[in-house]
Amino acid sequence: xxxxxxxxxxxxxxxxxNVTFRCDPISEHNRLYWYRQTLGQGPEFLTxxxxxxxxxxxxxxxxxxxxxxxxxxxxxxEIQRTEQGDSAMYLCASSQxxxxxxxxPGTRLTVL
Amino acid sequence: AQKVTQAQxxxxxxxxxxxxxxxxxxxxxxxxxxxxxxxxxxxxxxxLIRRNSFDEQNEISGRYSWxxxxxxxxxxxxxxxSQVVDSAVYFCALSPRGSTGTASKLTFGTxxxxxxxx
Numbered sequence: 001x002x003x004x005x006x007x008x009x010x011x012x013x014x015x016x017x018n019v020t021f022r023c024d025p026i027s028e029h030n031r032l033y034w035y036r037q038t039l040g041q042g043p044e045f046l047t048x049x050x051x052x053x054x055x056x057x058x059x060x061x062x063x064x065x066x067x068x069x070x071x072x073x074x075x076x077x078e079i080q081r082t083e084q085g086d087s088a089m090y091l092c093a094s095s096q097x098x099x100x101x102x103x104x105p106g107t108r109l110t111v112l
Numbered sequence: 113a114q115k116v117t118q119a120q121x122x123x124x125x126x127x128x129x130x131x132x133x134x135x136x137x138x139x140x141x142x143x144x145x146x147x148x149x150x151x152x153x154x155x156x157x158x159x160l161i162r163r164n165s166f167d168e169q170n171e172i173s174g175r176y177s178w179x180x181x182x183x184x185x186x187x188x189x190x191x192x193x194s195q196v197v198d199s200a201v202y203f204c205a206l207s208p209r210g211s212t213g214t215a216s217k218l219t220f221g222t223x224x225x226x227x228x229x230x
Contacts (some may be wrong), residue, residue: 033217042116042220043157044201056217091157097214100147103157 004104006092009015012110013082020078023106025094033101034067035091036060049075052096082111114139118153118221123230125194133189133224135204141165143209144180146187147218151201160202163187165209194228201225 013019021090025032027033031050037041046065047057051072061067069075079086089108093101115138124213125131131177137146142161147158162169171178191198207215 031116031216035218040222042205045217046201047220048217058217089155093157095215099215100159100162101215101218102159103149105154105156 006104010108023075024093029094029096031095033093036088037052074078084111087111117223118224122225128193130192134173135187136149138207145207145215149203150200176217185217196228199228
């Protein structure tokens with residue numbers, strides 16, 4: 001098992017464009033989390049899934065953000081009509097039940 | 113609402129010194145989990161420890177030790193005989209504990225940057 005993977009690792013886009021990130025959790029982990037981290041801050045929770053069900057969404061997650069986890073395996077996070085304030089590192093983590101969350105390397109988004 | 117405070121923004125020590133990273137938390141939950149993660153310069157968060165709120169025993173793992181005091185809402189982390197490889201940003205985090213014993217979303221502090229020099 002190679003851990004949590006995220007793709008792409010870096011994304012540069014122009015304001016107003018849509019972007020989509022992918023996260024592949026550790027196999028058989030039933031929970032998958034998305035966080036956002038800006039420079040000098042700790043990660044902030046965005047949303048999480050148990051299997052394919054999205055159980056909680058942060059108020060930080062505006063209508064421009066949507067996440068899916070079809071079939072309870074990989075997950076995608078889409079940001080529509082990106083804004084400069086969306087520039088951040090987007091982190092994915094997975095866990096099995098109550099156990100610790102294992103984090104991926106992140107996708108760094110830069111919105112010009 | 114949950115909150116984690118790491119008042120130390122940056123700490124610099126010389127190798128072999130002991131160093132303690134402070135963490136204070138706020139929560140209205142009666143049961144919860146506390147965590148420490150390490151974020152080295154490479155950027156990937158590395159899990160260090162999880163502590164259940166009703167287990168106040170201190171824990172030691174090699175050069176790392178953790179002191180959990182519920183009375184002061186603190187969960188401090190000590191590195192003994194620090195090494196250059198310990199240089200990283202360290203995050204304390206808090207999660208509610210669900211009725212089935214599951215942890216969920218993490219609330220992180222702002223992190224403490226530790227610089228260990230020769």
